[in-house]
Amino acid sequence: MKKLVNAPRAVVGEMLEGLVSLSPEQALLEGESVVIRADIPADVHRREVAVLSGGGSGHEPAHAGYVGSGMLHAAVAGDVFTSPSTDAVLAAIRAVAGPAGALLVVKNYTGDRLNFGLAAELARAEGIPTEVVIVADDVALRDTVEPERRRGIAGTVLVHKVAGAASASGASLAEVARAAAATAAALGTMGVGLGACTVPAAGRPGFTLGEGEMELGLGIHGEQGVRRVPLQPADALVDTLLATILEDRRIGSGDRVALLVNGLGGTPPMELAIIARRALAVLRERGVLVERAWSGSFLTALEMPGCSLTLLRVDDERLRWLDAATTAPAWPRNGRIAPARRIQPVAPAPSPSGAVNVAHPEMVRFKQAALAIADAFEAAEPRLTELDSAAGDGDLGISLARGAAALRALPESSWSSPTRALTAIGNAMRRSIGGSSGPFYATALLRAARHLAEGRQDATAWAEAFLAGVEAVAELGGARPGDRTMLDALRPAADTFAHELKAGRSPAEAWEACVLAAEMGAEATTRMKPRLGRASYLGERALGVPDAGAVAAVVWLKSLSQSIA
Known part of the structure; x- marks a missing residue:
């Protein structure tokens, strides 16, 4: 294993120190692996509804990269692929929430649900109104588990954005929670892995793949997918992923969506752009109206090669939340795209002069x-x-x-x-x-x-x-x-x-x-x-x-x- 780290046990703390050092809008919570906004008012009565999220590390830029005005107020980081402790989550709630309350956006994993859920109970007992929204957007599990037991993966980032924008608008805790829950329910995501990643503490890949194989329908913790399939060209792979998402989410002609093309950490922008190109083409062919689209690494699995596609149904209100300003360092540009690919004609080159005598x-x-x-x-x-x-x-x-x-x-x-x-x-x-x-x-x-x-x-x-x-x-x-x-x-x-x-x-x-x-x-x-x-x-x-x-x-x-x- 080759990684640019000092010691496996120090990875998370040193990573957070580096991220906050690069982001003047952020601060570290003393004694905790928690990143908070630097502009949280000292007077708790002036605080808006606090939106918090987090989970195991290794998903960068999630979750600390989304801490900023108009998005998250705090991100709680556990060890690599390990849920943070209840005490860390509670400390984060105390640091950023006030009488307006707090919303916890939680990916649907047992450890995250337990620790964030218990922290919410403790916060309520202290008088801090707290709600929890669970994200379970992994459609790859549609034939394996009930919808409420699906994993939360890359679509979680869009829930962060909507909830943060709703909070910044002055909405109440109930309104912010309602917007976040509705967004989570309107999401569908499916991923594919071309190889495994290596957790620093483990020192070896989580699984092995042959040269001509890939894992279809995998999560974000270095685990294997729903099934192992032969390697496919990019276009065929996009067709497979989108077909599952569209069917599961019942998205068809005339529906309005936002598209997220997410790299899992080891996929270069070149390949993500090829994926995005096909995804946009397929959706347009099906009459689906792509209102916003982003391509990049938003929620990763260390250095895993692969990607996921997310579709989110949108309406005018949800688009306003997605378009709202934010200082979160990892949020990309506004996602607006042209109705169709633009192709500018090339000026013709001057025709050569002289007689043509090919038969000589x-x-x-x-x-x-x-x-x-x-x-x-x-x-x-x-x-x-x-x-x-x-x-x-x-x-x-x-x-x-x-x-x-x-x-x-x-x-x-x-x-x-x-x-x-x-x-x-x-x-x-x-x-x-x-x-x-x-x-x-x-x-x-x-x-x-x-x-x-x-x-x-x-x-x-x-x-x-x-x-x-x-x-x-x-x-x-x-x-x-x-x-x-x-x-x-x-x-x-x-x-x-x-x-x-x-x-x-x-x-x-x-x-x-x-x-x-x-x-x-x-x-x-x-x-x-x-x-x-x-x-x-x-x-x-x-x-x-x-x-x-x-x-x-x-x-x-x-x-x-x-x-x-």
Whole structure:
């Protein structure tokens, strides 16, 4: 287990100290694992209805992240995945509540219900009006337990928001409790886990999953789901989750909802955005009106990879509570979305001039040579991915495969002349290949095209265009031979081709020597310490593996041998 902690027993206290240090609107309750608002009036008669929540730690940013005006007045933290004590909850109630009373928002777990429930009884005995609202939004358990015994999961955050906003408006305890209970009853949530999390005190994952498996319908405490199923693509998974929520909550065409896409702690924003994209599309296809939507990590399970989807029925009043201002540090923006995905049309590129003569035999051979490069890039994708993963970000193989697809998709008009073809290929590389390879290849091809357009197009002119393209790469990236880049293959290849032609060799012989020089240059990179690019961060750790960009250059140079012969 690798975690950035000092000691398992100190995790919760040190975490709360860090969170409060970053949030000027918050304070720690002395001697307790409780975060409270820093602006609680000393005069208890000036206090509004206090909204409290909490539970085991490990769900960050819940619950402390939602302490702020317009949301929670206090959050009570237990040990990781363990309910806080009754005394801690009671101390929190005393610290923030007054005659207006307190509302406890409790997730439906036995420990939380017992400790928060007992604390409520003790608070009432002390004269503090206290109500409890239980959140049980996990629809995955619909065929397992009665509705009132379902778990409380990510939808709890929306109950926090509604209750806090109602309290800030000056509503009474009965009104705040009624708004919170109605919100809890209108929620449906379902989650999926792609792997387990590790509780610091345990030191090992709670369960294991195969590479092709996932847990469907899991809670927020590192436990297994309702059932283990084969791994699904994101869209299919969203369809499964939404189908269950929509059926259970009886949401259909014309209904108004808020959508919460929640990461469980180990899911990057990229994947959550893909989930949100599909969820919005499905809901719109079904005629469900998505009034608000949020995507992010709101209630997590340590570092568990996975997500949950929550749907909340809304009306105008509930939307006002969701839209109301809050200083809670973890609450996101207002959640307003466009009625449909906006797509701005791209300004068309200027059309190339010149006559189109695709049928010319030389251009037929030119196109065949270009398609041979595409074949070579696709065949080399696994190897280039492996090499780039060793010293880069691992995307070179798939990037060049995208370039190959773009090359094949060029219209026939692109193949009317070498200049037009090189320009079209360069633009296609620019648009389809991400990272540094796209700009490098595009710059080289565009420079070579301009060079050929200026005069003759014999073998010597092609050698000069090759040199011009390589020089363009050097100018753009600032690299030189010996820096462990594609130039370590391209520069000796271009120099050798020009030299051999000048020495009287045939184009085929010169190209054979050119490819050999490129192969030797790429091989030499295994002994070079990188000085540019992402590989430079590895220093000597990159030694022993050839540079992926240099190897890619060899791939396309080699693929042209038959065409030139």
